[in-house]
Amino acid sequence: MSSTVTSTDVTNHAIAAVAPKMDPLHHFLVTKQVDVSFLGLLDISISNSVLWMWIAIALVMIFFRLAFKNPTTVPGRMQSLGELGYLFIHGIVTEIIGDKGRPFFPYIFTLFYFILFCNLAGLIPGSFTVTSQLIVTATFSMSIVAFSFVYGFYLHGSHYLKFFVPSGVPVLLMPLMVPIEIISFLARPVSLAVRLFANMTAGHTMLAVMFFYVITLPWWGAWLPFGFTVVFTGVEIFIGFIQAYIFTILTCVYINDSIHMH
Amino acid sequence: MDATAAALIGMGLAALGFAGSGVGLGVLFGKAIEAIARQPAAEAQLAKYIWIGMAFVEAVALYGLVVAFIIMGKA
Amino acid sequence: MIATAVAATAEHTASSGMPQFEPSVFGHQIFWSIASFFILLYLLKTHVLPAIEKVLDARGNKIRSDLENAEQSRRLAEKAAIDTQKQLNAARRMAEQTIEEARLESARYREMARESLSQELAKKKSVALAEIETAKQKAMTELHHVAVDIAMLATEKLIAKNMTKTETNKMVQEAIAAIQEHKGQVH
Numbered sequence: 001m002s003s004t005v006t007s008t009d010v011t012n013h014a015i016a017a018v019a020p021k022m023d024p025l026h027h028f029l030v031t032k033q034v035d036v037s038f039l040g041l042l043d044i045s046i047s048n049s050v051l052w053m054w055i056a057i058a059l060v061m062i063f064f065r066l067a068f069k070n071p072t073t074v075p076g077r078m079q080s081l082g083e084l085g086y087l088f089i090h091g092i093v094t095e096i097i098g099d100k101g102r103p104f105f106p107y108i109f110t111l112f113y114f115i116l117f118c119n120l121a122g123l124i125p126g127s128f129t130v131t132s133q134l135i136v137t138a139t140f141s142m143s144i145v146a147f148s149f150v151y152g153f154y155l156h157g158s159h160y161l162k163f164f165v166p167s168g169v170p171v172l173l174m175p176l177m178v179p180i181e182i183i184s185f186l187a188r189p190v191s192l193a194v195r196l197f198a199n200m201t202a203g204h205t206m207l208a209v210m211f212f213y214v215i216t217l218p219w220w221g222a223w224l225p226f227g228f229t230v231v232f233t234g235v236e237i238f239i240g241f242i243q244a245y246i247f248t249i250l251t252c253v254y255i256n257d258s259i260h261m262h
Numbered sequence: 263m264d265a266t267a268a269a270l271i272g273m274g275l276a277a278l279g280f281a282g283s284g285v286g287l288g289v290l291f292g293k294a295i296e297a298i299a300r301q302p303a304a305e306a307q308l309a310k311y312i313w314i315g316m317a318f319v320e321a322v323a324l325y326g327l328v329v330a331f332i333i334m335g336k337a
Numbered sequence: 338m339i340a341t342a343v344a345a346t347a348e349h350t351a352s353s354g355m356p357q358f359e360p361s362v363f364g365h366q367i368f369w370s371i372a373s374f375f376i377l378l379y380l381l382k383t384h385v386l387p388a389i390e391k392v393l394d395a396r397g398n399k400i401r402s403d404l405e406n407a408e409q410s411r412r413l414a415e416k417a418a419i420d421t422q423k424q425l426n427a428a429r430r431m432a433e434q435t436i437e438e439a440r441l442e443s444a445r446y447r448e449m450a451r452e453s454l455s456q457e458l459a460k461k462k463s464v465a466l467a468e469i470e471t472a473k474q475k476a477m478t479e480l481h482h483v484a485v486d487i488a489m490l491a492t493e494k495l496i497a498k499n500m501t502k503t504e505t506n507k508m509v510q511e512a513i514a515a516i517q518e519h520k521g522q523v524h
Contacts, residue, residue, distance in 0.1 A: 198324030
């Protein structure tokens with residue numbers, strides 16, 4: 001966590017302003033390292049957020065390259081782990097979408113490992129949590145829902161509009177049900193993005209608050225929040241997995257909805 | 263009322279949303295344990311849905327947190 | 338506590354409490370999220386996924402061929418078992434046949450033995466009977482001779498006492514009749 005950053009920061013503040021100030025959100029701050037824009041239209045600056053996206057990518061590649069450095073038919077430990085990671089996503093895709101999900105497998109595989117390693121890399125002290133940026137999770141969730149919408153139209157044509165008309169509902173209730181269906185569809189990207197973002201933000205904020213207490217309390221009192229941070233880091237690893245899993249599952253569900261309707 | 267004070271009250275109220283999530287988690291795990299007690303063979307299958315459900319329920323509390331943070335920005 | 342947090346955050350984010358809601362950092366993150374995703378997708382597709390699939394396919398093929406081998410072995414074993422069973426059955430049948438033959442043979446031998454024994458016995462009996470008969474004949478002849486001799490002696494003595502010829506004959510006849518009678522008693 002950026003606890004070290006926060007703590008040193010807070011310590012500096014303490015030196016400057018006598019009393020230390022709590023600033024648990026400081027480590028979510030995006031700072032542009034290289035300010036670049038493409039023809040003045042597209043902002044392609046390199047910030048700490050972008051840097052940690054690349055580090056996450058590098059970690060994914062290192063993990064899988066290590067796992068399959070010299071692949072054998074009878075796998076070693078690392079290879080088993082890599083295969084497990086592959087079969088895990090393969091299982092999700094085939095279970096939720098079925099055979100038609102085969103073309104989406106690489107995308108969903110990439111999505112899962114990108115989010116997972118962003119979540120986990122964010123737990124390295126001093127790092128930046130990419131998935132705690134609402135705009136990043138929103139970019140993914142919006143793209144996914146927009147894709148599922150367009151793909152549904154591509155597959156079913158105007159027939160896809162029936163997706164918003166619940167079956168087995170009396171005609172009288174239609175003016176009520178159709179807007180609800182449309183709103184629930186529009187809520188998909190929001191809930192998908194906010195779930196991941198809020199989980200990451202909340203966990204890291206909690207850790208930052210606890211680290212603040214670790215450094216401000218006297219040594220006999222600091223053990224309590226310190227012990228808590230140790231336990232909570234473990235919980236955060238678990239949450240990082242669960243959230244990446246949920247994000248992937250919901251992506252599959254949305255794509256499945258546009259393929260098979262309901 | 264001072265705007266900052268109102269914002270602080272609003273943030274506290276937003277935290278009330280955690281109660282709903284707490285109830286949800288209680289119901290979720292209570293029912294899950296009940297189900298596993300009845301059908302221990304289904305545990306592996308249920309565990310998957312328990313964790314998914316937990317993530318959903320937990321997210322509700324975190325929406326409250328987000329609201330609190332948004333209010334914090336407006337203060 | 339929150340007030341301090343608010344104050345501290347206000348220092349670096351003028352517009353909002355959370356750094357995440359600062360719109361000036363949105364643009365490049367949108368671009369790089371998508372770009373990073375496709376970079377990772379490209380890297381995984383070219384370097385990782387084919388390797389994993391190759392390994393998994395190789396294992397699948399190995400398992401399949403192993404299964405096929407096992408199936409073949411099983412079939413061979415089954416055939417061998419059937420052959421063995423057949424051989425066993427044949428052997429059993431042969432054994433039964435042999436036993437049956439032996440039984441018949443022994444019965445025949447027993448029959449033959451009994452036959453020859455009874456024949457021998459019968460032969461011995463007839464020989465014995467014949468011997469008895471000859472002995473009896475001999476005894477009878479001897480007896481006859483003795484009787485004749487006695488009769489001759491008696492006759493001579495009677496003749497010596499001067500008996501008439503007719504009386505003598507009559508007496509011989511009587512003696513013979515007596516012998517005959519004696520013979521009947523012997524029989």
